[in-house]
Amino acid sequence: MATSCATSTFSPLLNKLTGRTSMAMVGLLSYAPKTLTPISPTRTFNFISLSTPTKPLKKSFQVRAVVAPTEAVSEFDEMVSGTKRKYYMLGGKGGVGKTSCAASLAVKFANSGHPTLVVSTDPAHSLSDSFAQDLTGGALVPVEGPDSPLFALEINPEKAREEFRTAAQNNGGTGVKDLMDGMGLGMIAEQLGELKLGELLDTPPPGLDEAIAISKVIQFLDSPEYSMFTRIVFDTAPTGHTLRLLSLPDFLDRSIGKLLKLKQKISSATSAIKSVFGQEQPKQDSTDKLERLRERMIKVRELFRDTDSTEFVIVTIPTVMAVSESSRLHASLMKEDVPVKRLIVNQILPPSASDCKFCAIKRKDQMRALDMIRSDPELTNLTLIQAPLVDVEIRGVPALKFLGDIVWK
Numbered sequence: 001m002a003t004s005c006a007t008s009t010f011s012p013l014l015n016k017l018t019g020r021t022s023m024a025m026v027g028l029l030s031y032a033p034k035t036l037t038p039i040s041p042t043r044t045f046n047f048i049s050l051s052t053p054t055k056p057l058k059k060s061f062q063v064r065a066v067v068a069p070t071e072a073v074s075e076f077d078e079m080v081s082g083t084k085r086k087y088y089m090l091g092g093k094g095g096v097g098k099t100s101c102a103a104s105l106a107v108k109f110a111n112s113g114h115p116t117l118v119v120s121t122d123p124a125h126s127l128s129d130s131f132a133q134d135l136t137g138g139a140l141v142p143v144e145g146p147d148s149p150l151f152a153l154e155i156n157p158e159k160a161r162e163e164f165r166t167a168a169q170n171n172g173g174t175g176v177k178d179l180m181d182g183m184g185l186g187m188i189a190e191q192l193g194e195l196k197l198g199e200l201l202d203t204p205p206p207g208l209d210e211a212i213a214i215s216k217v218i219q220f221l222d223s224p225e226y227s228m229f230t231r232i233v234f235d236t237a238p239t240g241h242t243l244r245l246l247s248l249p250d251f252l253d254r255s256i257g258k259l260l261k262l263k264q265k266i267s268s269a270t271s272a273i274k275s276v277f278g279q280e281q282p283k284q285d286s287t288d289k290l291e292r293l294r295e296r297m298i299k300v301r302e303l304f305r306d307t308d309s310t311e312f313v314i315v316t317i318p319t320v321m322a323v324s325e326s327s328r329l330h331a332s333l334m335k336e337d338v339p340v341k342r343l344i345v346n347q348i349l350p351p352s353a354s355d356c357k358f359c360a361i362k363r364k365d366q367m368r369a370l371d372m373i374r375s376d377p378e379l380t381n382l383t384l385i386q387a388p389l390v391d392v393e394i395r396g397v398p399a400l401k402f403l404g405d406i407v408w409k
């Protein structure tokens, strides 16, 4: 069966990508100097240019063919304007392209002059794969290539948990507090008080990964180490995990509130008893710390809901299942008051003017899924960004720049 999807030949316009053509098929060849040679001579495409790379890239990179649909305008000008810090969270169903879109956005911000940090909160990270660079280890790593500083961070809950366990075993539990202190979780550790943390971490409570991610967000807000970044992009975990992350500050705030009330009751009862026996008033220290923890949780919760500084971008693919999940995700985000404006529909196939029956059928299904988005009351008001399926893996900064220049316009 024929597998090619279109009929015309390569055009020499490829390194001058301009133009906004309806569902135009676009081929972009390489950033390798001078010669533009198709990788697969059996694939022939009608190439119409789309965008102009602002600066020649150092590394060689080849994309053989992509499709560029009409509604691919993300209003990037608005995203890039201003030097006040903005947070972008990209999330959706597993495997739809969250990491590729988040990494390409981070590269685009950095190339637009913003010192940028891209953070993965997904315990199953793929940022390292996406940047083709080792970013593991739970620390900030500089990404090579963009014009302005770009750093990446893969939050590593598994490692953190392992360190907790070792510290608990080696130190009879006393080292755990130091470790949690180091992660900005010291106050939580203190409040856990008498609990045997080593045992607790053998069967980690649900939400520990999210608590670790939240502690990082607190650090972004407070620590001078992160103050240089004017754009922070989150590559989030698949939907369920991320919704827990977003609702955790609220939950913790309420829990701490309850704990504080309980503490107040206990302390007034104890001080009454103690005053009868003529003893000192109990110290306020731990209550103050709880109050401070609560204030920080409120700060994170407000950050997640602040329309001026935060935006959640939903990433999906044009299938009924993915669109249904995106609709539910949007409803949940609305419930949490998290600002959402944009929806990326990733991996859209070429138009059906093709001799590939499989592709034509698949594309028909995709168009149905796009119609479904347009008539879905949850999704219809979002800015729709259609991202093409490209025929190579999006790996490394040049490839991410290429994708970013198509998606973020």
Ligand SMILES: Nc1ncnc2c1ncn2[C@@H]1O[C@H](COP(=O)(O)OP(=O)(O)OP(=O)(O)O)[C@@H](O)[C@H]1O
Residues within 6 Å of the ligand: 093, 094, 095, 096, 097, 098, 099, 100, 101, 122, 124, 125, 126, 238, 346, 347, 348, 387, 388, 389, 390, 391, 392, 393, 394, 395
């Ligand atoms: N527009 C695209 N064209 C071609 N390949 C793509 C496109 N977007 C993503 N991919 C590929 O799809 C795969 C999954 O993408 P990615 O890792 O970005 O998804 P994800 O949603 O972050 O996945 P996970 O939920 O597993 O973290 C990768 O191999 C990536 O290169």
